[in-house]
Amino acid sequence: MNHSLLPGQRLKAAREQSGLSEREVGERLRLSTSYVKALESDDYERLPGSAFIKGYMRNYAKLVGLPADDIANLYSQMRAEEPSRETESSAAEVDSTSDSQPLKPWMIWASAALVLVVVVAFFASTGTNGEVAGEQEQVEQEQTIDAPEDIEAVQSVSEGDLDEGGVIDDGAADLSTDASPERIIAREPEEDITPPAQDRLQVSFVDVCWIKVSDSTGADIYTGQRNAGGRLILEGEAPFRITLGNAAAVEQIQMNDQTIPVPAATPGRVVVVRTP
Amino acid sequence: MSLIKRIRGMFSTDLSIDLGTANTLIYVQGRGIVLDEPSVVAIRHLGAQKSVAAVGTDAKRMLGRTPGNITAIRPMKDGVIADFEVTEKMLQHFIKKVHEKGFFPPAPRVLVCVPCQSTQVERRAILDSAYGAGAREVYLIEEPMAAAIGAGLQVSEACGSMVVDIGGGTTEIAIISLNGVVYSQSLRIGGDKFDEAIVSFVRKEYGSLIGESTAERIKQEIGTAYAGGEIREIDVRGRNLAEGVPRQFTLNSDEILEALKEPLSAIVNAVKTALEASPPELASDIAERGMVITGGGALLRNIDQLLMEETGLPVIIAEDPLTCVARGGGTALEMMDTTGLDLITSI
Secondary structure, X not given: OOOOOOHHXXXXXXXXXXXXXXXXXXXXXXXXXXXXXXXXXXXXXXXXXXXXXXXXXXXXXXXXXXXXXXXXXXXXXXXXXXXXXXXXXXXXXXXXXXXXXXXXXXXXXXXXXXXXXXXXXXXXXXXXXHHHHHHHHHHHHHHHHHHHHOHHHHHHHHHHOOOHHHHHXXXXXXXXXXXXXXXXXXXXXXXXXXXXXXXXXXEEEOOOEEEEEEOOXXXXXXXXXXOOOOEEEEEEOOOOEEEEOOHHHEEEEEEOOEEEOOOOOOOOOOEEXXXX | OOXXXXXXXXXXXXXXXXXXXXXXXXXXOOOEEEEXXXXXXXXXXXXXXXXXXXXXXXXXXXXXXXOOOEEEEOOEEOOEEOOHHHHHHHHHHHHHHHOOOOOOOOOOEEEEEEOOOOOHHHHHHHHHHHHHOOOOEEEEEEHHHHHHHHOOOOOOOOOOEEEEEEOOOOEEEEEEEOOEEEEEEEEOOOHHHHHXXXXXXXXXXXXXXXXXXXXXXXXXXXXXXXXXXXXXXXXXXXEEOOOOOEEEEEEEHHHHHHHHHHHHHHHXXXXXXXXXXXXHHHHHHHHHHOEEEEOHHHHOEOHHXXXXXXXXXXXXXXOOHXXXXXXXHHHHHHHHHHHOOOOOEOO
16 A cells, blocks of 8 residues: 555545445445545535544544555654744744735734834934934834734834835824725735746656645635656645645746745654745 | 742642542643543442542443452543542642652642532532642633633634533523523533443343443444444443343443433533523634533544534534633643633632
8 A cells, every 4th residue: 555645535435446436435434425535535625623534534444444544654654844834834834824814923923023123223323313212113113003904014124124104104004094805905016926827836846646726715626646657747826735645746936937935844744835 | 828839839830720520630730631530439348438549540440340358430520520538639649749749748739620510519519629638729610611712712702612512411501692691501421421321221132231431432432323324343241130141242332322322312402402502602703613522422423513513514524623612721720820811710
């Protein structure tokens, strides 16, 4: 058995080998066919919590004669690796997801860093010209208040915090165009380099590898397996989220002729790559 | 609370205790399960004086094999305290064992699991014996709640989860949603009743008497809850009632299935009753996701098959079912500290 496969893939292969249909498996395990499909495609979003997924996998594995513990362990191993991998390779993603999302930990850190920068800038300016400091502080304070919603503010300030004029200008601009959602829409075109048109993703492989690609809306645009020397060309809207069953099998990933780094991994490791 | 107790508390760790009829487990956050021993105490009688001869595994070995001056007893019965003083001694011993290195006598914060339909008197007894064993603070949590947390279910979600915890003395069936127990039912049927059923089956069919420990071994090795699958066999020795001498005979798993029919059908009926009594929204959640079995009874072969066939719902066995309650209690203690969550039942 190929251990680089995801648990769902192994279950599916074993099911096909024993000649059962998805519906029959569902009937035997008392699960709906959609759950069986989700299990086989490793689409855990559509399934209840991991305790249930593990239990279903055990039951499924027992039914098709696979070692139940192996499958369950494979799943928990994958779950344990996934979040850390995502944080590692999501550095490029920061400026692309600036739309109004719920507060994430990095946003809090970003705003904390911004407050620090503002405080440092304030003290630096009081040292040189004390009389302007009062108004300047006010402007900057107000800027920090709306900062968590707007990650672009972090960028502009961190770029411009060395010269004081820049800071004041930026703050003033932010204040004049109030209420965050409109401002984001207004500023988006000049900041965003990638046009809303179709992006082209190209992945080439040196070994057999399972791959799943989802686009900016989160919908899966490709799920399947590629052999050594294979090539996958997809078009869709960036950012893409690529789940690789065997990261070591990937030669390179290109998006719009731009190479995206693949995290170095030992064979058989599951890795999630996000493109900008 | 005295100052001394508070100082001693600084040298103690928080414990989550699953005080079960068959086994007592202690879980410590960060260290895992630190103690897993049978709830058995052997008492030596010296005239009118009584002293503890052994506790836990050592005492269990003595069960049914003791001379006249030692009695090995199980202080818990049907999930609640049957012998108050002995339970206190046993807890004291276990708590001390967990804190081996300490210089001071330990005074930990303790969370103890109680069956969900235990009476106030029974809960008070558990509370008092934990205080008597030296605990600084004692909290109680309902067993199925702890089992659900330990099994990794999302108990805080607005979604029904059903837990069937088959322990040594009781079977707890509960439907949980939003950190609360919506429905609960406690049956005084568990692993012990399975053993008893095996003993009486062997007496009836083979005219031989076997002990509880032998019955437990039979259950663990060849017991099954649902027909089908491989047939296993075991050789056992018991005293033939007619001849009066020990005889050897062979039992197979089909016979044990026959023996266990009665206690198992009681559990199945209780599960069905729980499903009938559950509100429709929660029932649909359960029908979609299924129920989770925890506790030692989950290790009985094919118990999931039995419940799956009888209810027509998906049934899964929790990971490491024996320790679910103790681990869940530890997590609950932590949740209580961090989020001020009120999972803990009061008297």
